[in-house]
Amino acid sequence: MIVIFGKGKVGNAMVDLLNFLGREYLVMDDQDRDDVQLEQAETIMVTPGLPQHHKLYQNYKQKCMGELDLLAELRETFFGTDKQFPDLETIGITGTNGKSTTSWIVYNLFRNLFAQQNISTPVFISGNFGTPLSAVLLELLQKNSRQALVILEVSSFMLYACKKFTFDYSILTNIATDHLDWHKDFDEYQHCKQHIITQTIHHAYTIASVYTTLEKKLQNKTAIFDDDFDLKHTQFLGKHNQYNFKSADMLVRQYHSDHQLDFSEKDYQKALAMITPLDHRMKLIKTVKNRKKLDENQNLDVEKKLEEKNMYEINIYDDGICTSAHALIGALSCFDDVSSCHSCEDRNLSKIVLIAGGYDKGEDYTHLGPLLKENVAFLSLLGATGKTKFLSIAEQENIEYRYSETLEQAVNTALAYAKDHSLSVVLFSPGSASFDMFKNVYDRCEQFEKIVEKL
DSSP: OOEEOOOHHHHHHHHHHHHTTOEEEEEOOTSSOOOOHHHHHEEEEOOTTTTTTSSHHHHHGGGGEEEHHHHHHHHIIIOOOOOOOEEEEEEEEEOSSOOOOOOOHHHHHHHHHHHHTTTOEEEEEEEEEEEEHHHHHHHHHHHHEEEEEEEOOOOOOHHTTOOOOOOEEEEEEOOOOOOOOTTSSSHHHHHHHHHHTEEEEEEEEEEEHHHHHHHHHHHHHHHOOOOOOOOOGGOSSSSSHHHHHHHHHHHHHHHHHTTTTTOOHHHHHHHTTTTOOOOOOSSEEEEEEEEEEOOOOOOOHHHHHHTTTEEEEEEEOOHHHHSHHHHHHHHHTTTTHHHHSOOOOTTTTTTTEHHHHHHSSSOOOOGGGHHHHHHEEEEEEHHHIIIIIIIIHHHTTEEEEESSHHHHHHHHHHHHHHHHTTEEEEEEEEEEEEEETTTSSHHHHHHHHHHTTOO
């Protein structure tokens, strides 16, 4: 018997799949946990958010597996001849930062190129990105589809419980300190991320700093990517996106070579140009008109003549998905590009106003000091890391700041400072998780956009 422990999106998707297959199962969570049934279960599927220090792992670790491994077992054991398991090719993508954007780029490149080449294979994006793989499989089974290409965004939590599931291709974008509130230590977190390469059958891709930490047998199937990618044919900004696109480019080209498919470079550039950035990732969401502060002794007649010339725009960017110090570094790197993408005559774009802070995952922020000093004129802080780690950096680096108890107060403070000091960029890039003040990261992003909409 299968026990599904967790009643969220992944658990519910597995329930729907098992119902379709006619399999027996039980569903429970901490509210209605039944240890007798857990003792009798052959398999316990744990949902990704369940921490490893949970009693379930402590008492039943040998029976516990994630969604991906249960699907691997279903493929091997539970599917009869009347229900043919679809032939899936899977591309797994993980990393501390960039995994969602890279998954989105790879997904759209394949969709656009397949459409241009009249290739009928359906392409899905799944996993941590939003739709569980169980839901994708159910859709394929209901449509009696025989094959599909699935781009899987995979978290370290998913990889922790992944022992049987394999990927045809994979990308490991980068590894930096993160989720130390879930993992025992950085070594375990790093091992979980690297595990995607262990589970890769054909080709894997990663950056040089990660490649050097891999065992020799993993290096043998792994290629290194760098930032050698020109973003001029895309709608994206920043050095971090050069890495994201380069890894996607290498994988997509290798896949086409392996499958003896071809495309013209003209079609490839068109496919790149069609990809739009994801919401809440360095997205310009509002422009506010403002007039530069004039000298108090300025003649009124002169002031009127200069009024139109002195009008400028404050650009407000939503990068609310940023949940780590490493991601914040990538966000701050974007603004050399921004200065060339917006009208900026006689405008101070050298420094920005940054809204930062949130739940403390135990990450070290001290290395951000010089970068913040160089790029940030004012810190509008909130949350646990705002009150402690960011505040400490601000005082040490002599950066102006103010702490706010609410997100709305932080936004209003940031915009007021930008107006008073004739600054052109307000960036919401928290560099921290959201759980101290919001349901999740998407709740935080939605609340930010609602606040900005009212400005």
